[in-house]
Amino acid sequence: MLNKALRTQDIEIIIKMGFFIRDLHQQIELLHSATKNQGSLTVYRGQSMFNNEFEMIKNTLHNPDVKAILFQMEANPAFASTPFAQISNISYYSDVEKEVLFSMHTVFRIGEIEQIEDGVWQVKLTLTSDNDEQLKKVAERIRTEIGPGTGLHRLSQLMIKMGKFDKAKEISEALLSLASGNDARTTATCHHQLGYIDEEKGDLSNALIHYKQSLDISLTYLSSDDPSLVSTYSNIGSIYKKQDDLNAALEYFQRALNIDLHASNPDQLQIATHYNNIGLVLKRQNKDDEALKHYERALELKLAHLPARHPSLAIAYGNISGIYQSRKEYPKAPMYLEKTLEIKQKSLPPKHPSLIVTHRNMATALDGLRRYDEAIQHAQNAVDIARCTFEPDHSEVKENQEYLDALREKL
Structure with missing residues (x-):
């Protein structure tokens, strides 16, 4: 059941089996520690499946869009940082299988790919370790982008990053149902996450409901100018802007800006984003002079903290040129448009x-x-x-x- 749930990403089953997955990981760690002195081993990926799954595979025969693949995996317990273990001696299928079990967060590096016979390809994989510099950089960047939180919250963030919004929503709703009535922080976080998911899916009404619920709950244990509320204020402003409620959008964008301006260690690029958001609303309100001031302030901050050809600068230059064009000040527009075009063409x-x-x-x-x-x-x-x-x-x-x-x- 767990194998199928992992293959099909059945979030409900995975969450309910969480206790089993944790226990299994701990047992793999114990077995792995006893085999670190053994040499490298080569394993192959095989799989048992239900009849209906097998029939689906049979139906793909002679389909040019489907390939048969055999994975050959090299794993050295002496260098591996991810635990794995041979479980032939303790497996229920020990009499018919020589099974090696890897922990769920195992990562392999792809090596050679070759066709070994008609229609069958062999992919050679090597188990990575914490000493893999490329993997470390990628992992650190993803962890930073996903941010802190519980395992389920971070899994939901990862699904969002992968564009799997339905899965992300399923996880966040499950996490919300598990949160106790006294766990206000988790509840607020879940509503914020659900608001973001609905916004990405275009469901602005429900997105606003979740963002407002997140804000109301957060205000039970935070002051209204707490820095952790900036993203909620900003997201609510974004919803109102999309709904053409420009006065409300301006109010929430301004709240976010005011908090960051008075922060002890302000994020200048985030402040630039606030100025840009306010500029967009003012432009929609036909307040071009005020919009231009905010766009110029956003550009000033971005120029001070970003490389000269960063894509975000193209947006800033484009917004300023748009003001000059709408005011028919054509001599000023091309200079900013040329910079926009130069950055876009290079990136x-x-x-x-x-x-x-x-x-x-x-x-x-x-x-x-x-x-x-x-x-x-x-x-x-x-x-x-x-x-x-x-x-x-x-x-x-x-x-x-x-x-x-x-x-x-x-x-």
């Missing part, structure tokens, strides 16, 4: 969809300056990328082609 594939709007904006600015030849070139670039990205009858293709045709008529 994105040549035909990335986000380049469409940048080329179009550049064409519009140059059009306003009556530099039609240059405007046409950028408009043509926008059309070319749109055609590579969308179907011929897509609105992006049609609208950019119409603008290009209109520019050509001005020559």
Whole structure:
């Protein structure tokens, strides 16, 4: 049952079997410690399965999109930091299987991949250790991005990072149901997590409900200006902005900014994000002068704390150029658009969809300056990328082609 649950990512079963998984891991550690002096061993991945699973595999025969793979794994107990153990002597199937059991967080490095016979590929894997520098860097970055919390909370964060929002929601709801009535912090965290998941799925109404519940519960044990509430205020502001409740959005974005401005060790890039968020709302309210001040402050902070070609700077430059374009101050817009384009071209594939709007904006600015030849070139670039990205009858293709045709008529 557990094997199937792990293969199919049945979160409910995995959570209920948590006590068994912990106990099993501890037993593997004990067995592993007794075999550290043994030499390296080679194991192969085999699997028993139910009849219906086997029938599904049979139905994939002669399917060119499905490959048969044999994994060959090299594991040396002397160097491995992840425990594993031979369990032939204690396994229920000891008379028919020589089984090696690895702990759940085992990571292998892919080596050679070769075809050993018609339709069957062999993949050679080597067990990694804590001394693997590349793996350490990746693991540290992922841990930082996922953040602190309980095992289930971090698993939910990992599912979000992988784009598996339904699984993340299932985990967070399970964690919420397990939280006791007195565990306000866990309950608040779960509601915040569920709010983020619903926001990513486009369910703004439920997202706002969860964020508000998280905030209300948090305020039972935190002051309203506690730094740990910044992300909740900011996320609530984001929901209101998406719902076009701009005054409410501005209120919550401003709360987040005020807390970070008075922090003992402020995160300057987070402050830049707050300024940018407020600028976006002010722009929507047609308060261009105030929006520009916030965009410029955001750019100033980003320039002081980010590399010169960081993608986040492209957004800042683009926002400022948008203000100048909406005010028809065309001479000022191209300078910022050129910087936006330079960063995007160096950090994105040549035909990335986000380049469409940048080329179009550049064409519009140059059009306003009556530099039609240059405007046409950028408009043509926008059309070319749109055609590579969308179907011929897509609105992006049609609208950019119409603008290009209109520019050509001005020559």
